[in-house]
Amino acid sequence: MKFLKKLLKWVVILFGLLIVILYATDTDYLIKAVRTIYLKGHTTAYLEDYKEFDNQSIAKGTPQPWENHVDYNKAEITDKLKTTNEALGTIAYVIIKNDSIWFEKYYDDFNENSKSNSFSMAKSYVSGLMGKAIMDGYIKSLDQPVSDFLPEFSDGLAAKMTVGDLSSMASGTNWDEAYYSPLSITTRAYFDDDLEKVMLGLKVIDEPGKAFKYASGDTQMLAMVIEKATGKKLYDYFTESFWKPLGAENETLWQVDSEGHDLVKAYCCIASNAKDFARFGKLYKDHGKWNGQQILDSTFVAKSITPRFKASPEYGYGWWLKQQNGKDFFMMRGHLGQYVIVQPEDNVIIVRLGHQKSADAGIGTYTNDISIYIEEAYKMLKNSK
Numbered sequence: 001m002k003f004l005k006k007l008l009k010w011v012v013i014l015f016g017l018l019i020v021i022l023y024a025t026d027t028d029y030l031i032k033a034v035r036t037i038y039l040k041g042h043t044t045a046y047l048e049d050y051k052e053f054d055n056q057s058i059a060k061g062t063p064q065p066w067e068n069h070v071d072y073n074k075a076e077i078t079d080k081l082k083t084t085n086e087a088l089g090t091i092a093y094v095i096i097k098n099d100s101i102w103f104e105k106y107y108d109d110f111n112e113n114s115k116s117n118s119f120s121m122a123k124s125y126v127s128g129l130m131g132k133a134i135m136d137g138y139i140k141s142l143d144q145p146v147s148d149f150l151p152e153f154s155d156g157l158a159a160k161m162t163v164g165d166l167s168s169m170a171s172g173t174n175w176d177e178a179y180y181s182p183l184s185i186t187t188r189a190y191f192d193d194d195l196e197k198v199m200l201g202l203k204v205i206d207e208p209g210k211a212f213k214y215a216s217g218d219t220q221m222l223a224m225v226i227e228k229a230t231g232k233k234l235y236d237y238f239t240e241s242f243w244k245p246l247g248a249e250n251e252t253l254w255q256v257d258s259e260g261h262d263l264v265k266a267y268c269c270i271a272s273n274a275k276d277f278a279r280f281g282k283l284y285k286d287h288g289k290w291n292g293q294q295i296l297d298s299t300f301v302a303k304s305i306t307p308r309f310k311a312s313p314e315y316g317y318g319w320w321l322k323q324q325n326g327k328d329f330f331m332m333r334g335h336l337g338q339y340v341i342v343q344p345e346d347n348v349i350i351v352r353l354g355h356q357k358s359a360d361a362g363i364g365t366y367t368n369d370i371s372i373y374i375e376e377a378y379k380m381l382k383n384s385k
Helices: 002-024 029-036 079-088 119-135 156-160 163-167 185-191 195-200 216-230 234-243 274-285 298-304 368-383
Strands: 055-058 090-097 100-106 252-255 270-272 320-324 327-334 338-343 348-354
Touching: 055 234, 079 090, 079 368, 090 274, 090 368, 100 274, 119 163, 119 216, 119 234, 119 270, 119 274, 119 298, 119 327, 119 338, 163 216, 185 195, 185 216, 195 216, 216 234, 234 252, 274 298, 274 327, 274 338, 274 348, 320 368, 327 368, 338 368, 348 368
Parallel strands: none
Antiparallel strands: 055 252, 090 100, 090 348, 252 270, 320 327, 327 338, 338 348
């Protein structure tokens, strides 16, 4: 009994020392990481982790339900798609043809209204909000310096950084996109309760505007710029600019760093469902128009889905770009395989949400599952004719 008491005493002492060390080294965010992710059996963020964080509610306006296609759910899912969905834990797979729901299927106790984390699909929304802020006159153009809004980036190379550089992932900062390292800035940003402090600690080490380098921090900084420019919280600007006008059927949630600081985790973390996510793909497919109203400038939309750099044809301004089978696709894309994939000429939108994606070939590169989701959707469409 004495031994157990002594052992318990030392465990408590060591645990206390560990907590002190974490706070002393400014790595106390790891406590939240352990509590919300690792102790729940995960090694990275997961689809329903939004329940463990502070969120701001995004209200719906007047819902505009998608119509069902005349051939709604008549198609048989292909064997390859079925195998892929099972292997990678798909929770939603939706094909929209001619602005109508042509096929939809949900898995793992999720349904058409279930919320799940968007992860980096949120980046497309934030880039769109930048375009909206330009359209509304809050931001002059893509070329306006970031330092006009964030004076901390007024010196040296940082003074050359523009809002367009943030949207196109060309800031030149020292952001390290490492999801599985507990000490990376990506992990810190996900769990820290003062995200602005984290962002203002970034350094610009390469000349901005010269090359694409995938960095979630660029989108987070862009969100801070938009808030400064508009004088509005990003979640409020998002609600009035897109969520309500596009007729979302469900309210949604956007994670914030903490109740006290109330800054959205802009590079990720909108919790919604497949058919409401798809609305933003439709807006861009239709050149920024929704029900005849120009929600977003068509020139900006066209620029967004065109590569900025010849050396990086896979990215425009907030959107991923991919060629497959002679067709050009643009897409929203998130960690673990969240996708809204658009082919405008065929008037097709493919949405896939799930627990996993196929093995990474490196940050920013395309995983094999994306090609499968496109290929098998087109086989289903072809076989139904």
